[in-house]
Amino acid sequence: MTSRLVPELWCCLKEGYNRQRLVEDLLSGMIVGIVALPLAIAFAIASGVKPEQGLYTAVIAGFLISLLSGSRVQIGGPTGAFIVVVFSIVQQYGYGGLAVATIMAGALLVVMGVCRLGGAIKFIPYPMTIGFTSGIALIIAITQGKDLLGLTLTRSAEGIVDRVLLYVDAIDTLNLHAVIIAGLAMAILLLWPKVTKKVPGSIIALLVTTALVHVMDWPVATIGSAFGDVPSTLPMPHLPSIDLAMVPQLISPALTIALLAAIESLLSAVVADGMTGRRHKSNMELVAQGVANIASPLFGGIPATGAIARTATNVKSGGTSPVSGIVHALTLLLIMMLFGRWARLIPMATLAAILLIVAYHMSEWRHFVKLFRSPRNDIVVMLTTFVLTVFVDLTVAIETGVVLSALLFMQRMANATEVRHISREINDEEDEEDDQPICGRQIPSCVEVFEIHGPFFFGATNQFKDTLSIIKEPPQILILRMRHIFTIDATAIRVLEDVLEKTQRDGTQLMLSGVRPHLLKKLQKTHLYDEIGQGNIFAEIDTALTVARGLCRKSDD
Numbered sequence: 001m002t003s004r005l006v007p008e009l010w011c012c013l014k015e016g017y018n019r020q021r022l023v024e025d026l027l028s029g030m031i032v033g034i035v036a037l038p039l040a041i042a043f044a045i046a047s048g049v050k051p052e053q054g055l056y057t058a059v060i061a062g063f064l065i066s067l068l069s070g071s072r073v074q075i076g077g078p079t080g081a082f083i084v085v086v087f088s089i090v091q092q093y094g095y096g097g098l099a100v101a102t103i104m105a106g107a108l109l110v111v112m113g114v115c116r117l118g119g120a121i122k123f124i125p126y127p128m129t130i131g132f133t134s135g136i137a138l139i140i141a142i143t144q145g146k147d148l149l150g151l152t153l154t155r156s157a158e159g160i161v162d163r164v165l166l167y168v169d170a171i172d173t174l175n176l177h178a179v180i181i182a183g184l185a186m187a188i189l190l191l192w193p194k195v196t197k198k199v200p201g202s203i204i205a206l207l208v209t210t211a212l213v214h215v216m217d218w219p220v221a222t223i224g225s226a227f228g229d230v231p232s233t234l235p236m237p238h239l240p241s242i243d244l245a246m247v248p249q250l251i252s253p254a255l256t257i258a259l260l261a262a263i264e265s266l267l268s269a270v271v272a273d274g275m276t277g278r279r280h281k282s283n284m285e286l287v288a289q290g291v292a293n294i295a296s297p298l299f300g301g302i303p304a305t306g307a308i309a310r311t312a313t314n315v316k317s318g319g320t321s322p323v324s325g326i327v328h329a330l331t332l333l334l335i336m337m338l339f340g341r342w343a344r345l346i347p348m349a350t351l352a353a354i355l356l357i358v359a360y361h362m363s364e365w366r367h368f369v370k371l372f373r374s375p376r377n378d379i380v381v382m383l384t385t386f387v388l389t390v391f392v393d394l395t396v397a398i399e400t401g402v403v404l405s406a407l408l409f410m411q412r413m414a415n416a417t418e419v420r421h422i423s424r425e426i427n428d429e430e431d432e433e434d435d436q437p438i439c440g441r442q443i444p445s446c447v448e449v450f451e452i453h454g455p456f457f458f459g460a461t462n463q464f465k466d467t468l469s470i471i472k473e474p475p476q477i478l479i480l481r482m483r484h485i486f487t488i489d490a491t492a493i494r495v496l497e498d499v500l501e502k503t504q505r506d507g508t509q510l511m512l513s514g515v516r517p518h519l520l521k522k523l524q525k526t527h528l529y530d531e532i533g534q535g536n537i538f539a540e541i542d543t544a545l546t547v548a549r550g551l552c553r554k555s556d557d
Helices: 008-015 019-046 051-068 080-114 118-123 126-143 145-149 160-169 176-195 201-216 223-227 247-276 282-299 308-316 322-345 348-362 365-373 376-391 394-416 458-468 490-506 517-524 527-532 541-556
Strands: 418-421 447-453 477-484 509-513
Touching: 008 051, 008 322, 019 051, 019 080, 019 201, 019 223, 019 308, 019 322, 019 348, 051 282, 051 322, 080 118, 080 126, 080 247, 080 282, 080 348, 080 394, 118 247, 118 282, 126 145, 126 160, 126 348, 126 365, 126 376, 126 394, 145 160, 145 176, 145 348, 160 376, 176 201, 176 348, 201 322, 201 348, 223 322, 223 348, 247 282, 247 308, 247 394, 308 322, 365 376, 376 394, 394 458, 418 458, 447 458, 447 541, 458 490, 477 490, 477 541, 490 509, 490 527, 509 527, 509 541, 517 527
Parallel strands: 447 477, 477 509
Antiparallel strands: 418 447
16 A cells, blocks of 8 residues: 555565565666765755765765655655755755754654655646746756856855846856866766766766866866865764754745655656556655655755656666665765765866756756646746746745645636526526436426536635525525535535525525535534525425425415
């Protein structure tokens, strides 16, 4: 069952884990670990933290995500999706604020998983996801301009527009050597897969450009010149310094981290399902992501989530179980311990080139363009989320996107609800497939019949009241036909109570027909059921009309 809180590692070991699978997972894990090395460093630098903090995250969070994951092939670690939000939090609250927000987000993810909310993430609209993902990709691409061109900026940028203006002002500081290194790195990244896919192009780009800068002694910024030496060991775990007065301000960033981690990790798991033919445990995946994000800051790390590209690499390389993800984390740890001191030689232009390629693949530009053929509401959600992500803030973009999507969805549902005055349409031809056509039935002149189609909720109540208002003279009997109501909320029930009060004042008897069992159960929990009376609630329109005719005859007598 996909809702069970049981790690897939346990399931794999329980069903039998042989030597052949171990060899496949070892090879796949080592390949993914090598692929993850430059990405972990690049994501950390782009996020405004030290390069080693990306490595710490990839090792600690990557290990825990695979250990506890609800997906057999999920690879976790720092991702491009977090660059914008992490950079913003670090700039505003410092690393201490980021650490606290990440731990809060991790705890929230665990609660979401334990409360079985994994399936709720599917309600995040696709246009909204494309909007903020494309926005993040654009920001990542633009922010790499400094290192791609080797520019010297006189101050830090305040927003994406200001950054572009800074680039224009600093164009006279362009470093041709940095441009050559970035161009060479991008050429290798694009062309190397045509040579072989067994060795990651990012590693070849790192080795070639680093060697070229070192041998030629070119004046190009490196990790060492920008950040100093990279540690070759993991730090001891410690609690971040917590300013309790800051915690309320970190709630919104924590929610953004949690939501983004949930969306990215479950999306990555879905992609893996499509490649392997299996189904992941979404709730267990959220718990794994939560535990990883609680632990990562304790070692100086940053937020982590499932990485789609690395997960896909894992599957293509032959990974069959979470063991490959664990090996990926251990491979990174071994590389950091043995070769960490050499990381200081890596050119910043090379990392910028890697991030530019990541941004291109992350942009989903084909899907972005394709969505312009969608309904107008979807286009509005996508563009609103995209613009807010680029020009305002990712947190604002996600919050606005969720609210806007909900409002537009409710508008669609309200428009799908139809209230018909059946008494006026009695002579109109009805659908032949109608299981209870009212055409041909005799409706007494003292009876008015209205029918409600669709969800009856607060968004549709005004339409219901407007339609009822067309009655000029109060009828003796008012029948509300409810056979096509598949959901009802408290606002709609309150409107029905108002209708009942009005009919009582007017001397009109209110009847309900076509009341389905699930709707009847909801009405029985309210005072409305008793006030209308069991004798005035019917399962079929025929019974309601028969009773109405009898009441009309009595009044005539």
